[in-house]
Amino acid sequence: MRHLFILPALLLASAALAAPVKYAVTDLDNVNVMTAENETDIENFTAITNKISGTVTFDAAAKMGSADLTVDGASIKTGVAARDGHMVSKDWFNFAANPTIRFKTTQVSWVSGDNYKVSGTLTMNGVTKPVSTTARVKLTPANDVTKGMKIPGDALAVSLKMNVLLSDYGVQHPVIKAGRVGNTLPISLKFIASQP
Template sequence: MTVAVQTGTWQLDPAASTVALRHKTFWGLVTVKGTFTGVTGGGEVQADGSATGTVTLEAASLDTGHAKRDTHLRSADFFDAAEHPEITFAVRAAERLDGDAVRVTGRLTVRGVSKPVTFTAHLAGADGDALTLDAEFTVDREQFGMGWNQLGMMRGLTTVTASLRFRPTGA
């Protein structure tokens, strides 16, 4: 599918957007899944089709459906939400590739640590009223100071999935 994207500024629609993560624990036997309920953002699409912007997550809004685990994930062992309340992804460039593919390059900041991240997203739909971008990529949580790993239970990469719906500002 090839869709055209209207130039101008766009605002994230939090009610129609999701950012989730999943990570295998207990030596790969259990997958922990969670969703961030506090998501904001926006960006700008240039005339050449490229885009920049920011997506911000409230670190304390992570919900895995298990209150004790959520409290631990918000603690200094993981997200340290009291000291670092926001997780941000600053899009430096988003360029259309073939079809609905979009190469996204930016900086992910977690716990005050910023690292470059590049991934391919997919433009799920766009019209004058909204555009939806779907993405999935992996991160190494240890690069962001989240090295807690009691008894070696948490190895490997964390997968982040996002479905982000944007609306033009003023719409």
């Protein structure tokens, strides 16, 4: 008779182990980075920032998850002060008025290994559009290495890339038509989230 009580307890314990866990993006600038690459025949540059925040919910057993991430667009640097000034102006991304870039997932599907297919929305310059991409998600239990990196608790490493059409977000500067800046902007996002 005692075994009848043990089985439900075991089922509850295994369900608890498979429950989704909420992780917060760390505030470690040395491990979080967003880059946007411009490569044209006329001008090449990389825009970069470490100002990423948000949360990721991940169920390692069920291979499911979701994310709500923000990037401080006003903090993006390209290595040229004048160009950085242009980026925050209303002629470009208008980061001075709308500094937040937001990516929120709507569907996440496991593909294989640590790879996932991701659908979501990207909000930039006050415009929200659907996007799709692939992501790599790797969970590392807390250990001496993660502790040495000042990561509190388990470390969830996430990386994704997406191509963004600037014209979709109201960016239609004449230099894009002239070929100096590409209308398609590849964006890469890499960060560590943790759950103490």
